Amino acid sequence: MQHDGHPLPNATLEPVTAAIETRPQLRIGPYQVDPAVVLAPMAGITNLAFRKLCREFGSSTSIYVCEMITARAVVERNEKTLHMMSFDEDEHPRSMQLYGVDPATLGEAVRIIVGEGWADHIDLNLGCPVPKVTRLGGGAALPYKRALFSKIVAAMVSGAEPAGVPVTVKFRIGIDDDHLTYLDAGRIAEAEGAEAVALHARTAAQRYSGQADWTAIARLKEAVTTIPVLGNGDIFSAADAVRMMAETGCDGVVVGRGCLGRPWLFAELQAALRGEPLPEAPNLGRVGEVLYRHGALLAEHLGEDKAMRDLRKHMAWYLMGFPVGADLRRSFATVSSLTRLQDLIGELDPTAPFPRDAEGPRGRQGSPGKVALPHGWLDDPDDPAVPTGADLMHSGG
Numbered sequence: 001m002q003h004d005g006h007p008l009p010n011a012t013l014e015p016v017t018a019a020i021e022t023r024p025q026l027r028i029g030p031y032q033v034d035p036a037v038v039l040a041p042m043a044g045i046t047n048l049a050f051r052k053l054c055r056e057f058g059s060s061t062s063i064y065v066c067e068m069i070t071a072r073a074v075v076e077r078n079e080k081t082l083h084m085m086s087f088d089e090d091e092h093p094r095s096m097q098l099y100g101v102d103p104a105t106l107g108e109a110v111r112i113i114v115g116e117g118w119a120d121h122i123d124l125n126l127g128c129p130v131p132k133v134t135r136l137g138g139g140a141a142l143p144y145k146r147a148l149f150s151k152i153v154a155a156m157v158s159g160a161e162p163a164g165v166p167v168t169v170k171f172r173i174g175i176d177d178d179h180l181t182y183l184d185a186g187r188i189a190e191a192e193g194a195e196a197v198a199l200h201a202r203t204a205a206q207r208y209s210g211q212a213d214w215t216a217i218a219r220l221k222e223a224v225t226t227i228p229v230l231g232n233g234d235i236f237s238a239a240d241a242v243r244m245m246a247e248t249g250c251d252g253v254v255v256g257r258g259c260l261g262r263p264w265l266f267a268e269l270q271a272a273l274r275g276e277p278l279p280e281a282p283n284l285g286r287v288g289e290v291l292y293r294h295g296a297l298l299a300e301h302l303g304e305d306k307a308m309r310d311l312r313k314h315m316a317w318y319l320m321g322f323p324v325g326a327d328l329r330r331s332f333a334t335v336s337s338l339t340r341l342q343d344l345i346g347e348l349d350p351t352a353p354f355p356r357d358a359e360g361p362r363g364r365q366g367s368p369g370k371v372a373l374p375h376g377w378l379d380d381p382d383d384p385a386v387p388t389g390a391d392l393m394h395s396g397g
């Protein structure tokens, strides 16, 4: 069941897609998710502009999750946070991800969000492996504390249920190979009323390195039987998505790094999961158009200056593998206006075809490392105490 990280030739996609088509459609609470694709929440990436760009390629009935929002900032009605929570007029469901460690704060944040009508779906982030977060008991450290985890899900569900807003939970396999938590987490989330769970099939110790272990997704699917199980980790092509669904039996896929600098992946995912021919990969001329569209959408959302600073981190992903000289790449990476961006795009060779090797892994990979935890954290998984100081974080998952 191991996968080698390389896309399958399209010819081998068809029989597998046929098997997937016979599966019941993915439903998360009141929403029919078709195709069963979710844009993974990515801090600093999945803002309104990027989600809109992905939706322009993908299906309007897939789910595109907002950047992570800290529950405490919602409760404090932090202005910057409220701006991060903006959605496009026609975005539906408006999918928000919360981070937090305290059932009271998370419950309160959910009540505010549904009371104000700010979102239609709320996901909980329990996958963040960043040491400054896990050291305080937040993110991927938290599901180890089963009783606390259970109270958190219950508090969120009871806040969201009256408004009919589904709550879902996203977590990793565990802290490290000796402390796997995903099966308990899945069963607890299911029992407490979550409407779906998503598994990033790595431990926190792996961070983004090595390969996601898709066999864990299959095991979670066996353990969680009444709500959908979504698989996440290392989907870098449409064929990867089809294969994950076929190999694990998961009900849908969550795609993160694969769409960085490549929002048209959502068109490819949609075609593959519907058993249709894949659209042709874009040449550099088309990539330039998409890059400009991304810049223009960001400028509408953030203002031109901030937009260009935000866009710079996407440049290497858009240009990955294309024949673009070092000087021109540098100019893209320091772009400061839409006019300048247009000029630089004009210097690209529009006929350069999409490089085959750009279909492989992209985005952060990093290296594995020991997970920093609060003192005595592993002593008692049934201790429901709320870790102190872990409420604030801004770095994502």
Ligand SMILES: Cc1cc2nc3c(=O)[nH]c(=O)nc-3n(C[C@H](O)[C@H](O)[C@H](O)COP(=O)(O)O)c2cc1C
Binding pocket: 040, 041, 042, 043, 044, 045, 067, 068, 097, 125, 126, 127, 128, 170, 200, 232, 233, 234, 235, 254, 255, 256, 257, 258, 363, 364, 395, 396, 397
């Ligand atoms: C830049 C970046 C930011 C991320 N931020 C979040 C986040 O805020 N919340 C979260 O649950 N996961 C976050 N993740 C993890 C992704 O949602 C996803 O689980 C992970 O990248 C594995 O999926 P992939 O192999 O498709 O990228 C982030 C990942 C990246 C690369």
